[in-house]
Amino acid sequence: MREAFHDQLDRMFRDLAGICESVETAVRLATEALLTGDPAIAERVITADEDIDRDRERVEDSAFLLLTLQQPVASDLRTVVAALRMVSELERMGDLSVHVAKIARLRVPNLAVPEPVRPIIERMAEVAEDMVGRVSRIITDRDIDDALALAHADEEMDQLRRTSFAELLSSDWAHGVEAAVDIALLGRYYERIADHAVSVANRVVFVVTGENPRTVGA
Amino acid sequence: MREAFHDQLDRMFRDLAGICESVETAVRLATEALLTGDPAIAERVITADEDIDRDRERVEDSAFLLLTLQQPVASDLRTVVAALRMVSELERMGDLSVHVAKIARLRVPNLAVPEPVRPIIERMAEVAEDMVGRVSRIITDRDIDDALALAHADEEMDQLRRTSFAELLSSDWAHGVEAAVDIALLGRYYERIADHAVSVANRVVFVVTGENPRTVGA
Numbered sequence: 001m002r003e004a005f006h007d008q009l010d011r012m013f014r015d016l017a018g019i020c021e022s023v024e025t026a027v028r029l030a031t032e033a034l035l036t037g038d039p040a041i042a043e044r045v046i047t048a049d050e051d052i053d054r055d056r057e058r059v060e061d062s063a064f065l066l067l068t069l070q071q072p073v074a075s076d077l078r079t080v081v082a083a084l085r086m087v088s089e090l091e092r093m094g095d096l097s098v099h100v101a102k103i104a105r106l107r108v109p110n111l112a113v114p115e116p117v118r119p120i121i122e123r124m125a126e127v128a129e130d131m132v133g134r135v136s137r138i139i140t141d142r143d144i145d146d147a148l149a150l151a152h153a154d155e156e157m158d159q160l161r162r163t164s165f166a167e168l169l170s171s172d173w174a175h176g177v178e179a180a181v182d183i184a185l186l187g188r189y190y191e192r193i194a195d196h197a198v199s200v201a202n203r204v205v206f207v208v209t210g211e212n213p214r215t216v217g218a
Numbered sequence: 219m220r221e222a223f224h225d226q227l228d229r230m231f232r233d234l235a236g237i238c239e240s241v242e243t244a245v246r247l248a249t250e251a252l253l254t255g256d257p258a259i260a261e262r263v264i265t266a267d268e269d270i271d272r273d274r275e276r277v278e279d280s281a282f283l284l285l286t287l288q289q290p291v292a293s294d295l296r297t298v299v300a301a302l303r304m305v306s307e308l309e310r311m312g313d314l315s316v317h318v319a320k321i322a323r324l325r326v327p328n329l330a331v332p333e334p335v336r337p338i339i340e341r342m343a344e345v346a347e348d349m350v351g352r353v354s355r356i357i358t359d360r361d362i363d364d365a366l367a368l369a370h371a372d373e374e375m376d377q378l379r380r381t382s383f384a385e386l387l388s389s390d391w392a393h394g395v396e397a398a399v400d401i402a403l404l405g406r407y408y409e410r411i412a413d414h415a416v417s418v419a420n421r422v423v424f425v426v427t428g429e430n431p432r433t434v435g436a
Contacts, residue, residue: 064296071289078282081302088303169396178387180395181402188406 005070012062012083013139019055019090020136020200022048026097027132027193031125033104034186035118037111045101052094059087075210082203086139089196089203093132096189096196103182112182114175120164121183124190127157131197138201142208147201151213157194161187223288230280230301231357237273237308238354238418240266244315245350245411249343251322252404253336255329263319270312277305293428300421304357307414307421311350314407314414321400330400332393338382339401342408345375349415356419360426365419369431375412379405 026045033042063084066072072080103112113121131153138147164187167173168180205213244263251260281302284290290298321330331339349371356365382405385391386398423431 064299067295067299068291071291073286073289077285081282081285081299084299085302085306088306165399168399173395177391177395177398180399181383181386184399184402185406188403 005066005072005076008062008066008070009076009079009083012059012066012080015055015059015062016083016086016090017136017139019052019059019087020132020139022052022055023090023093023097024129024132024136026052026094027100027125027129030097030100030104031122031129033101034112034125035122037104037108039105039108042101042105042108046098046105049094049098052091056087056091060084063087075207078210079207082207086200086203089200093193093196096193099189100186103186107182112179112186114179114183116175117164117167117183120160120167121186121190124157124160124164124187127153127160128190128193128197131157131194135197135200138204142204144205144208147205148213150198150201154194154198157191161191223284223290223294226280226284226288227294227297227301230277230284230298231360233273233277233280234301234304234308235354235357237270237277237305238350238357240270240273241308241311241315242347242350242354244270244312245318245343245347248315248318248322249340249347251319252330252343253340255322255326257323257326260319260323260326264316264323267312267316270309274305274309278302281305293425296428297425300425304418304421307418311411311414314411317407318404321404325400330397330404332397332401334393335382335385335401338378338385339404339408342375342378342382342405345371345378346408346411346415349375349412353415353418356422360422362423362426365423366431368416368419372412372416375409379409 026048029041029048030045032038033045063080066080067077070076106112131150134146134150134153137143138150164183168183173180202213205211244266247259247266248263250256251263281298284298285295288294324330349368352364352368352371355361356368382401386401391398420431423429
């Protein structure tokens with residue numbers, strides 16, 4: 001009985017890691033759509049998000065089944081509830097990738113990102129994609145050190161966001177209000193993807209150690 | 219035993235309604251800080267958010283205690299898990315109010331909101347505050363009709379956001395990039411508060427009927 005439970009829990013964590021990989025692809029393709037202005041790539045992100053939603057439902061259903069049939073207590077119970085929260089956050093990261101893709105689509109045949117801020121947006125996207133990729137591995141390996149290290153990547157994201165704002169608000173900005181608003185919102189979306197990545201990693205720390213590394217948002 | 223369980227569940231829902239009232243106050247005060255430029259009011263929102271975080275922890279602790287000691291199944295189990303998700307979303311709504319307050323504080327002694335978009339932002343804030351207030355009552359009364367009606371208020375919010383964008387991006391906009399970026403982000407924050415309000419209301423529908431009114435985000 002307990003073994004069956006832990007097998008099912010392992011399968012649930014493999015599913016979570018799989019969703020996280022789908023999110024990583026979504027972040028990568030949304031960024032590609034943004035930087036190339038290719039509407040077909042933007043559409044792929046938007047369509048693929050339905051799969052992420054469906055996968056989330058599957059994990060939720062199996063979590064409830066596990067809670068009902070196995071009645072786990074103590075750390076097992078907390079693990080299942082943590083999985084439910086992780087899947088909500090992963091789905092949200094998928095939604096944020098869709099927001100990025102939709103900004104790209106809205107500006108076709110133009111590019112949403114003007115040349116001077118392109119390196120900052122590219123780096124933000126790179127940091128976000130890298131963080132999401134690391135979270136997949138953290139979920140698979142339950143590696144606490146990697147999970148704790150992820151908070152530092154988040155600091156770079158905060159710094160990038162400040163730099164992008166300085167750029168938009170400088171007197172040199174020659175790309176108008178629309179581009180500035182797009183960049184501000186894109187910065188917000190990538191930052192939120194990074195926040196959720198840290199939060200999911202923190203939940204893995206909680207599952208393994210029974211303690212929260214710090215207060216995590218939802 | 220079952221009666222004790224339902225008493226504890228009722229207390230948890232009263233706590234959730236109480237947190238929702240704190241969030242309503244946060245939205246109201248954050249908006250007041252924004253429209254008056256009073257930094258003391260902004261600080262109150264930021265400080266009070268710690269209470270919301272603490273209240274969230276208390277609800278989480280009692281939910282886990284309930285799950286562990288009472289081992290609820292079927293609809294009772296789903297109710298406790300729904301409460302855990304609701305409290306996460308309420309906390310997030312508090313964080314979003316803090317973001318609004320911080321934009322107000324950042325622009326002191328000026329106002330973040332230029333005169334021409336003031337009515338739109340006021341209306342967004344009004345809709346958000348009203349929705350949060352209605353959610354408190356929906357949690358208390360478990361009123362399904364009110365919960366389902368909340369989705370319509372969300373439509374007004376979407377419309378307001380589109381109107382604000384049209385304003386920012388019109389050729390008449392004479393308030394510069396900084397104000398435009400502030401308005402775009404403020405619109406996003408109020409819209410997210412509204413999204414979470416709908417989502418919390420949908421979870422009440424789920425608790426009462428056992429069915430989701432539509433797919434809800436987290």
